[in-house]
Amino acid sequence: MGSPAGAAVNVEQLRACKRELFDYINSRGCNPIMVRLAWHDSGTYNKEIAEWPARGGANASIRFKPEIDHGANSGLSVALTLLEPIKKKYPDVSYADLIQMASAVAIEAAGGPQIPLRYGRRDATGPEQCSPEGNLPGAAHPFPDGSPSPAAHLRAVFGRMGLTDRDIVALSGAHTLGRARPDRSGFGKEQTRYTAVGPGPSTASPRCAHSAKPRGFFGFSGCAAASGPPLRPVTPRPTGQTGQSWTVNWLEFDNSFFREVQKAKRDAELLVLPTDACLFEDEGFRPYAEQYAADQAAFFADYSESHRRLSELGVEWVAGGPVSI
Numbered sequence: 001m002g003s004p005a006g007a008a009v010n011v012e013q014l015r016a017c018k019r020e021l022f023d024y025i026n027s028r029g030c031n032p033i034m035v036r037l038a039w040h041d042s043g044t045y046n047k048e049i050a051e052w053p054a055r056g057g058a059n060a061s062i063r064f065k066p067e068i069d070h071g072a073n074s075g076l077s078v079a080l081t082l083l084e085p086i087k088k089k090y091p092d093v094s095y096a097d098l099i100q101m102a103s104a105v106a107i108e109a110a111g112g113p114q115i116p117l118r119y120g121r122r123d124a125t126g127p128e129q130c131s132p133e134g135n136l137p138g139a140a141h142p143f144p145d146g147s148p149s150p151a152a153h154l155r156a157v158f159g160r161m162g163l164t165d166r167d168i169v170a171l172s173g174a175h176t177l178g179r180a181r182p183d184r185s186g187f188g189k190e191q192t193r194y195t196a197v198g199p200g201p202s203t204a205s206p207r208c209a210h211s212a213k214p215r216g217f218f219g220f221s222g223c224a225a226a227s228g229p230p231l232r233p234v235t236p237r238p239t240g241q242t243g244q245s246w247t248v249n250w251l252e253f254d255n256s257f258f259r260e261v262q263k264a265k266r267d268a269e270l271l272v273l274p275t276d277a278c279l280f281e282d283e284g285f286r287p288y289a290e291q292y293a294a295d296q297a298a299f300f301a302d303y304s305e306s307h308r309r310l311s312e313l314g315v316e317w318v319a320g321g322p323v324s325i
């Protein structure tokens, strides 16, 4: 049911699990939902509460009812189901580690930065350890905490987790991946041209910079000038999808979220939530948002560090943890 406090960290299993997750996630195109699952597990953290697991955070309590049934978690049981066969194969990897690992791998496999994740998280063991509903941010008025603006709401929620303005802006950049679906969150359109035809430009595949070979939607399909194995496996473009994405290439992790939100004339086919728009409207957030729109390397560097912090919120480490692999 979960890793006991005294369980040791099994580095061999962690490494093998990470290797397997890479293709497992990429071949299914489930990168976005893995990122969202991990964020919704850690994002319940309250820095004012000392006791574990009452303080919330990355403890895998999201796998139990009632937490998985919270309104904010609508649709995330799909991600838990996908992870179950992997958990069975690597039983010494705690659920909390597996959820965070899947998210970091999903980002790296989609072309994002490496995230210096550490392992050895202790699992919550039952429904009585679930976090109460209402800890995750709302995307639009009226905000459940009565905040007067999206920016105030984000600061209240992320501040409760001990995160800063820079963390808020960097982490919001995860919306470069994925979609909103009306039947899950109530946000987004039923379908757009970027979900109907699948992620990526609708006319032609992007080309590798070194050759005329087309690029797969998850990375290079092969390039004569590049040494070593292909960077990422090629996966068929998933067409006929539903929902509304924030970006055109919604299975590619880059800084396009910021570039799209920044545009004076936005593409009506792409989603901008009030909490996304405020990143360019609020004086405290704007410098970071502008920097990330202009400089992908700066975004990747900050994202990587903020994501690691998010992945460790509220964590109780088992004996031998935390470890890097």
Ligand code: HEM
Binding pocket: 031, 032, 033, 035, 036, 039, 074, 075, 137, 138, 139, 140, 154, 171, 172, 174, 175, 177, 178, 179, 180, 181, 182, 184, 185, 186, 187, 273, 275
């Ligand atoms: C800043 C406050 C945030 C708000 C208000 C927010 C809100 C939302 C909403 C409404 C959706 C659509 C869910 C659906 O309909 O399935 C969504 C999806 C998503 N969110 Fe956020 N989010 C926030 C922050 C974050 C953070 C911090 C991350 C990760 C670090 C993240 C990652 C994602 C991803 C990857 C998806 C796409 C999921 C999918 O395609 O299945 N979000 N978010």
